[in-house]
Amino acid sequence: xxxxxxxxxxxxxxxxxxxxxxxxxxxxxxxxxxxxxxxxxxxxxxxxxxxxxxxxxxxxxxxxxxxxxxxxxxxxxxxxxxxxxxxxxxxxxxxxxxxxxxxxxxxxxxxxxxxxxxxxxxxxxxxxxxxxxxxxxxxxxxxxxxxxxxxxxxxxxxxxxxxxxxxxxxxxxxxxxxxxxxxxxxxxxxxxxxxxxxxxxxxxxxxxxxxxxxxxxxxxxxxxxxxxxxxxxxxxxxxxxxxxxxxxxxxxxxxxxxxxxxxxxxxxxxxxxxxxxxxxxxxxxxxxxxxxxxxxxxxxxxxxxxxxxxxxxxxxxxxxxxxxxxxxxxxxxxxxxxxxxxxxxxxxxxxxx
Amino acid sequence: xxxxxxxxxxxxxxxxxxxxxxxxxxxxxxxxxxxxxxxxxxxxxxxxxxxxxxxxxxxxxxxxxxxxxxxxxxxxxxxxxxxxxxxxxxxxxxxxxxxxxxxxxxxxxxxxxxxxxxxxxxxxxxxxxxxxxxxxxxxxxxxxxxxxxxxxxxxxxxxxxxxxxxxxxxxxxxxxxxxxxxxxxxxxxxxxxxxxxxxxxxxxxxxxxxxxxxxxxxxxxxxxxxxxxxxxxxxxxxxxxxxxxxxxxxxxxxxxxxxxxxxxxxxxxxxxxxxxxxxxxxxxxxxxxxxxxxxxxxxxxxxxxxxxxxxxxxxxxxxxxxxxxxxxxxxxxxxxxxxxxxxxxxxxxxxxx
Numbered sequence: 001x002x003x004x005x006x007x008x009x010x011x012x013x014x015x016x017x018x019x020x021x022x023x024x025x026x027x028x029x030x031x032x033x034x035x036x037x038x039x040x041x042x043x044x045x046x047x048x049x050x051x052x053x054x055x056x057x058x059x060x061x062x063x064x065x066x067x068x069x070x071x072x073x074x075x076x077x078x079x080x081x082x083x084x085x086x087x088x089x090x091x092x093x094x095x096x097x098x099x100x101x102x103x104x105x106x107x108x109x110x111x112x113x114x115x116x117x118x119x120x121x122x123x124x125x126x127x128x129x130x131x132x133x134x135x136x137x138x139x140x141x142x143x144x145x146x147x148x149x150x151x152x153x154x155x156x157x158x159x160x161x162x163x164x165x166x167x168x169x170x171x172x173x174x175x176x177x178x179x180x181x182x183x184x185x186x187x188x189x190x191x192x193x194x195x196x197x198x199x200x201x202x203x204x205x206x207x208x209x210x211x212x213x214x215x216x217x218x219x220x221x222x223x224x225x226x227x228x229x230x231x232x233x234x235x236x237x238x239x240x241x242x243x244x245x246x247x248x249x250x251x252x253x254x255x256x257x258x259x260x261x262x263x264x265x266x267x268x269x270x271x272x273x274x275x276x277x278x279x280x281x282x283x284x285x286x287x288x289x290x291x292x293x294x295x296x297x298x299x300x301x302x303x304x305x306x307x308x309x310x311x312x313x314x315x316x317x318x319x320x321x322x323x324x325x326x327x328x329x330x331x332x333x334x335x336x337x338x339x340x341x342x343x344x345x346x347x348x349x350x351x352x353x
Numbered sequence: 354x355x356x357x358x359x360x361x362x363x364x365x366x367x368x369x370x371x372x373x374x375x376x377x378x379x380x381x382x383x384x385x386x387x388x389x390x391x392x393x394x395x396x397x398x399x400x401x402x403x404x405x406x407x408x409x410x411x412x413x414x415x416x417x418x419x420x421x422x423x424x425x426x427x428x429x430x431x432x433x434x435x436x437x438x439x440x441x442x443x444x445x446x447x448x449x450x451x452x453x454x455x456x457x458x459x460x461x462x463x464x465x466x467x468x469x470x471x472x473x474x475x476x477x478x479x480x481x482x483x484x485x486x487x488x489x490x491x492x493x494x495x496x497x498x499x500x501x502x503x504x505x506x507x508x509x510x511x512x513x514x515x516x517x518x519x520x521x522x523x524x525x526x527x528x529x530x531x532x533x534x535x536x537x538x539x540x541x542x543x544x545x546x547x548x549x550x551x552x553x554x555x556x557x558x559x560x561x562x563x564x565x566x567x568x569x570x571x572x573x574x575x576x577x578x579x580x581x582x583x584x585x586x587x588x589x590x591x592x593x594x595x596x597x598x599x600x601x602x603x604x605x606x607x608x609x610x611x612x613x614x615x616x617x618x619x620x621x622x623x624x625x626x627x628x629x630x631x632x633x634x635x636x637x638x639x640x641x642x643x644x645x646x647x648x649x650x651x652x653x654x655x656x657x658x659x660x661x662x663x664x665x666x667x668x669x670x671x672x673x674x675x676x677x678x679x680x681x682x683x684x685x686x687x688x689x690x691x692x693x694x695x696x697x698x699x700x701x702x703x704x705x706x
Contacts, residue, residue: 200547
């Protein structure tokens with residue numbers, strides 16, 4: 001395991017070094033120490049620490065600022081350490097989600113010494129666990145001035161394509177009520193599980209929207225993710241609960257998405273249990289246009305929810321851009337083509353220099 | 354708490370004494386000791402013990418034998434002890450299910466000294482818990498000759514009406530399969546919870562049979578008793594399981610009932626998880642006719658499943674006959690009108706003497 005990170009050398013080697021320092025959510029301290037030590041003393045960076053997060057920024061008086069963010073933590077190790085480089089593919093826990101992106105950020109922090117924009121780098125903790133533990137949320141509360149910028153780039157894996165904005169997500173519970181009875185005299189009761197059939201029918205018949213915003217196509221979704229009910233093997237149940245996850249395009253606010261779900265499940269008891277707003281792609285801003293130009297290709301919609309939405313909520317355009325296939329995230333086989341790491345570093349260097 | 358049971362005295366006082374000896378399933382030893390001590394030495398009874406069950410029988414060489422059965426255990430005490438007699442109603446845990454019936458049996462054992470039929474009394478344990486612990490099942494395995502008879506009377510509460518036979522019960526699991534996917538890309542998956550909507554629709558539309566056998570009307574039922582499914586809040590689930598309880602009239606064998614359920618849920622993966630056959634009312638047998646005549650009134654169908662079915666499976670007519678309203682069983686308020694205890698004792702004395 002590395003005890004020093006060599007930021008200015010090869011970003012691929014740096015990715016491998018980061019992968020080889022285990023940093024499962026909650027256990028990022030050692031990796032954060034290494035990152036802090038490597039960034040401290042890099043001219044022209046101001047470095048600070050927040051728990052297991054490390055922040056660094058330039059203060060060059062540029063007219064605009066770009067924040068680049070990446071989480072240091074990974075999902076639990078699954079017999080996939082240490083890293084292994086094979087045929088140009090780097091394998092290992094966190095290779096794709098998202099130590100490749102972290103390596104690109106660290107490499108840029110050490111090598112882009114005269115950036116066109118002031119830069120803020122945020123390496124944070126606990127992204128892979130429940131939202132209340134998310135290090136970026138803590139930084140937003142404790143060090144809000146560190147997150148102010150004109151553009152945010154979250155270096156989560158995006159196959160090296162600019163993913164713009166992100167969809168919102170909302171979870172609701174649809175609850176049916178009945179009357180308990182012994183199943184030997186079932187006609188004396190009202191079966192709440194039978195009653196959940198109609199909401200399921202509506203889910204089956206539901207046709208999700210596809211929404212084009214700034215040329216990005218967002219595909220919405222409405223999926224049951226849990227169903228539960230039942231008292232005992234001989235009792236007509238008096239309650240059933242269906243949990244539904246809605247992914248909604250960023251042209252809708254959470255309030256509008258909730259209103260829509262209340263219409264879909266009209267006549268039923270609906271409770272919102274979880275909600276994260278989407279983020280508009282913000283491709284109209286000139287600074288975003290510069291990034292898109294540097295990356296080449298066409299931006300696409302981000303369908304999953306990422307911390308991009310936190311930055312969008314702070315009022316700046318925010319995109320997702322990083323090496324690796326997001327479909328491999330959280331799998332035992334996660335890996336990243338090393339060429340994507342180099343390409344990402346080159347694109348961002350072009351944009352920032 | 355009584356340390357001696359006075360069998361020959363008032364069956365109502367005996368019921369109260371039995372109620373006042375707690376005997377939650379598994380903890381019947383003390384009550385079984387008292388019952389064993391009270392029966393031992395009663396002429397002309399042969400007494401034996403099986404775990405926390407007590408058995409007693411006459412061997413008078415009569416041409417026919419009647420077995421009377423009652424369980425000694427109760428559901429957990431629910432702030433409803435000791436017993437309380439108020440306005441001719443005896444309250445307390447087990448009053449209706451089924452220490453009133455036990456008291457009638459004990460009183461008859463001590464006072465019907467010249468019965469027309471040989472008699473077997475079975476006081477058993479663990480009826481209120483899972484079937485594998487049921488004391489009657491153990492007796493069937495260990496002391497099968499003790500259960501042989503020409504008629505079985507299970508003294509479970511029946512409002513003092515002869516309840517003939519009983520319905521069968523079967524539990525099945527209906528399972529749907531799908532394909533997991535992230536809900537952000539829901540179209541890549543197949544939602545197994547959505548797929549459980551169609552079986553629920555069939556349950557909603559199901560019209561249960563009503564079957565007349567020997568003048569007894571059996572009302573069948575088909576009820577979902579449990580539903581479950583779900584992987585995580587952001588995953589399209591790949592499995593859902595619906596548990597359904599079918600109560601079927603005793604004109605159908607378990608195999609026929611299963612075949613029926615497979616037709617109802619045709620196209621779905623169906624697994625039988627639990628089954629107890631019903632019992633035909635057997636009202637055609639002369640000895641049953643004598644009991645019905647002694648009781649007066651018209652027999653009715655037993656809708657719930659009781660240990661009557663175990664005796665029916667041994668090849669004898671079997672009925673349910675005891676004091677108290679079965680709808681009060683297992684409730685905190687369980688109680689029995691004392692007149693029903695006396696009436697039951699009188700009817701059975703008339704039949705047996």
